[in-house]
Amino acid sequence: MKYDTVFWDWNGTIIDDVDLCMECVNSLLIEQGLNTFKTRAEYHSVFRFPIIDYYIKAGFDFDKEPFESLAAKYIERYESNCRKCVVFPDVYAFIRRLKKEGVSQIILSASERNGLVDWINRSGIGDCFDGVIGNDNIYAEGKEQAAKDWMTKHGNITGKAVMIGDTPHDVEVAKSIGADPVVIARGHASKAALTQTGAPVFDNADELAAFLGLRK
Numbered sequence: 001m002k003y004d005t006v007f008w009d010w011n012g013t014i015i016d017d018v019d020l021c022m023e024c025v026n027s028l029l030i031e032q033g034l035n036t037f038k039t040r041a042e043y044h045s046v047f048r049f050p051i052i053d054y055y056i057k058a059g060f061d062f063d064k065e066p067f068e069s070l071a072a073k074y075i076e077r078y079e080s081n082c083r084k085c086v087v088f089p090d091v092y093a094f095i096r097r098l099k100k101e102g103v104s105q106i107i108l109s110a111s112e113r114n115g116l117v118d119w120i121n122r123s124g125i126g127d128c129f130d131g132v133i134g135n136d137n138i139y140a141e142g143k144e145q146a147a148k149d150w151m152t153k154h155g156n157i158t159g160k161a162v163m164i165g166d167t168p169h170d171v172e173v174a175k176s177i178g179a180d181p182v183v184i185a186r187g188h189a190s191k192a193a194l195t196q197t198g199a200p201v202f203d204n205a206d207e208l209a210a211f212l213g214l215r216k
Contacts, residue, residue: 002160004214007147007179008129009165010109010116012187014095015123017085018043021188024077025058028070034059044190049110050144079115086116087123088186090205097214099128106131108163110143119126143173151177151180164208171197182208 023044026036036062037043046057052067055154060070109116113134133143133150163174167186171194174181177215181199182193185191194201202208 001103002143003100003103003162004096005104005179006162006188007106007108007161007174008095009143009163009167009170009178009187010107010111012166013164013170013184014087014091015077015082015085015089015106015119017082018188020078020081020085021169023081027077028056028060032060032064041190044193047167047181047188051110055100055126060167075112079181083119083122087125088205091184092125094205094214095128096123097209101214104130106133108133108143108147110135110146112136143169144176147173147177149161162212165193168193168197171199174199182211184208 008014011021018040019131024039025043029036033052037046046054048054048057051071055062055067055070060067062070067071086145087175095105107116107129109132112138113132115141116134117132120129120132131147131150135143135146161177161179163170163177163179163181165171165174165181165183166185166190167183171181181197181198183189183194183197184202184204186203187212191201200211202211
């Protein structure tokens with residue numbers, strides 16, 4: 001294994017939640033009389049961080065309804081159904097293998113931390129992580145500052161680190177914290193957009209495991 005520490009994104013990387021996210025945002029778009037996302041390609045073309053920019057790109061009118069209200073509605077609908085979303089089976093196996101190898105694993109997410117910790121613990125892999133980095137609100141501004149705050153408290157990365165994500169934002173965050181970025185192209189961004197970041201792109205966790213030199 002090439003790395004001592006693995007940072008994991010959660011949504012779209014560990015948890016298969018893209019369809020649910022599309023359903024939740026589409027329900028809000030319908031309420032404002034806006035066009036909905038019909039395909040993942042349409043969704044991928046608009047989704048971005050910070051989430052407020054994604055809402056703007058999707059066409060929401062904040063004069064009609066403020067972002068904070070829309071975000072609260074979205075989270076309520078997402079939280080009502082998200083426990084039905086499952087961990088990608090190959091990622092589950094990969095995380096367990098990393099645990100067996102003694103690799104330190106940390107969740108780094110834009111999600112609100114308390115709810116995220118509860119979900120991780122319910123997912124059957126909570127024992128695999130040495131830390132969970134998240135935000136203190138529901139607005140998903142991004143991950144970079146949360147990661148830097150965590151490192152201020154716990155110390156900088158020791159050894160060689162990699163961050164596994166599914167969006168260009170994950171690549172940016174990885175570089176900002178001194179970790180090598182890698183991405184799996186089946187989450188919240190298109191493979192074409194991920195390829196443009198210059199980070200290694202994989203279709204699944206098995207390909208990634210081989211790249212990282214993880215023993216079977």
